[in-house]
Amino acid sequence: MHPRRSAQDVLLCDLCETIPLQSHCELCQINLCVNCVGKHLSDSSQKHNVVPFLHKSTTPIYPKCPKHAAKHCEIYCENCDIPVCITCVTSDEHRGHKISDVLEKLKSKKDDLKNDLEELKSRIFPRYEEMSSDVETEKAELETNYGKLSTAADQQGEILHREITAIVNKRKSDIAEMKNKHLAALNKNKDEITNKITELRQIIQDLKKILGSNDVSLTFTFKSRNSEFRSLPPKVRVSLPSFSPPKMNKGQLNEMFGSLSSLSLTKEHGDTMKSPEAVSSAQSVRPLLDEPRFSASIDTGHTGLRNVSCLSEDEVWTRGNNEIIKLLNLQGKLLTSIRTKSGNTPRDISVTRDGDLVYTDYENKTVNIVKNQQIRTVITLQGWRPLNVCSTSFDDLLVTMISDDETQSKVVRYSGSTEKQSIQFDDRGRPFYSSARYISENKNLDICVSDYKAKSIVVVNQSGKLRFRYTGHPSNTKESFNPVGITTDSQSHILTADYYNDRIHILDQDGQFLRYIQNYDLWRPCGLCVDIRNNLFVANVDNKVKKIQYL
Incomplete structure (x- = not known):
């Protein structure tokens, strides 16, 4: 049914797509409303034949044969892929060719056109709109981003001024x-x-x-x-002292001040969307190993292990069901530990681009950063409680949160302590999330969230527009799809832990299922993270972190 049609399936004008149709052009084979008839007839290049829709002809209009003027093409030549008349079929040109009824071919062609139309409307056109929106978002951020560069130049100037003043004094x-x-x-x-x-x-x-x-x-x-x-x-x-300044050119001074990289304006090759037919054949993606390899098991010493976040390929932060967050190496050696500021159990942990630890405190409604063993509260909420957190490629923080009365859920983007974006409702005012939990930013800047109550993965683009929902893969499982931890890799794969089915789902960036990771002693997998070499770390309820190579 057309998205704007009522339950009675009212047919709409093919031109404006908003007003019910009333007429039909026999020449152009399109339906028209009363407002669009005049506009259509204004094209004098063709002799239109507009009739009331109920009086439109149901007789097929066969094309005239270009070689035999008195004949109509009622047959289809499969070899030449064109409609032909009966005289053409008996000619030497088409002798021995496979022929079929033109109406049967017409039905097949129209089915293909319907599929094309559906793909254009449901997949391709929304992506173009999404790209247009992304460009507008980028334009809107120009002042902020270039303002940061100007501020950095001013700060460097002040530093040099202070240094020069100190030297002169x-x-x-x-x-x-x-x-x-x-x-x-x-x-x-x-x-x-x-x-x-x-x-x-x-x-x-x-x-x-x-x-x-x-x-x-x-x-x-x-x-x-x-x-x-x-x-x-x-x-x-007395030999008087002398001042001998070194010879300095502008280039040396510029070098001391710092360089500004050139603006690079290039056009990347646009992504080629998979056709619906290609999607099913793309289940085996080349970068994925046929058989993932288990490479390490880290005994964390926690009870109730829930989260893991990579500091490097050899070191991971972990948290369980108490107030202690541990940094461990692959052998399970404790490198350092942090006790939360409040003494509460942290709800989630993440690592920033600079390598600082971030944790959320559900009980006192704060988000905190640990730098050089010092804890600083950067976000304090009112009326909401923070759940999970991730650090973005632009060093922002994305935080999932739930209202105090647990009736609403949303994602908020912060730059430092400043709220930059709130993602809660779609264009029609409907909530995106029933209960947003784990969160990760993909390589293409999509925001991927596991929705606990809806049992789905919800993916929106960086502007906060819905891209897709993933509700699991139709296969034999012990339990229904129950996504918890979520992470992404350098190939824009989305990986999510299916808690009750003891497996990891791997999706492409458009939400197409690629494969499972299972076995490998996975038991109630929860938190996930991927290091810079695309090794997957899985926090298991047995209090061990499993390291798995899958690319």
Whole structure:
């Protein structure tokens, strides 16, 4: 049924698709409403024949034969893939060719066209709309992103200014100290000379007195010091310091300031959507191993293990049912542990792009970051409680949360402590989630969430528009699909833990089921994460983390 038709299946105009049809053009074979008839007839390039819809002809309009003007093409040549008339069939040109009834071929062709129309409307056209919306979103974020670059340039300028000011002040301080030393040396030299001058004046007065006196003893007792004063006191000579700035060109200064990468504008080859026929044949994806390999089992020492998050390919953060979060290596050695700030059990853990630990505290409604063993609360909620969290490629945080009365569920994007986006309702005001739980951002920036109550995976694009829901694969299972932990890899695969069926589902980015990972001692798998080498880590209820290679 057409999405805008009522329960009585009202037929709508083929042009506007909003108003019930009333007429039919026999030439163009399209249905028209009263408003679109005039517009259609305004095309004078063809001789249209518009009749009331109830009076439209049901007799097939066969095409005229281009080679035999009096004939109509009522037969179809399968070899030439064209309609032909009876005269053509008997000609040498089509002798021995396979022929069929044109109406049968018409029905087959129309079935193909209906399939094309359905794919265009339900899959292809929405993707184009989605891409258009993504471009608008990117445009809207230009000011913010380029503003961050400008702020970074200002901050670097301030850092260099402070460094230069500190260097200048140090040089000026050194110059002032040298000047004081120089002045002190000159003053000391001056004092020595002044003392000698005082002595010389006294000697000169004494000699004048002796020469003017008749006292013989004064003359014979005077001792000459001229030889002493012929040796002049030392003169202080100072080599003045000089300032020699290095030769510096603009390039060196630019290098010191920091570089700005060039803007790269390229057109990527657009993704080719799989046709409905190709989807079924794409179940075996080449990057996936035919048989995944179990490579490690980490005994965490937790009770009630629920979450795992990769710090590196050799180290994982884990949390169980107490307030301690542990960092372990592949051998299960405890590298460090963190006790939550409140003493509550964390609800979920994640690792940021910078390698910092993030955890949610359901009881006191906070999201916290651990950096250098210091815990900082970055988000405090009112009326909502945080559940699960993931760090995005842009270093935002995506948090699933539930209202205090447990009637509403949503996903919120934060940049630091600032809310940037809230994803809760579709375009018609219907909620996306019954109970959003585990969350992961895919390589294509889709937001993938496991919905606990709806037993489905809900995937929206970065603008918050629904892409698809996955409700499990039709196969023999012990229990119904029950998704919990979710993660994504570098190939944009979506992996989710099917708790009660002890298996992992692997989907492509469009929600098509690819295969299971099962056995490998998987028992009640819960939290998932993937490291930089696409190794899968699974938190089992038996308190062990399994490492599995599947690519």
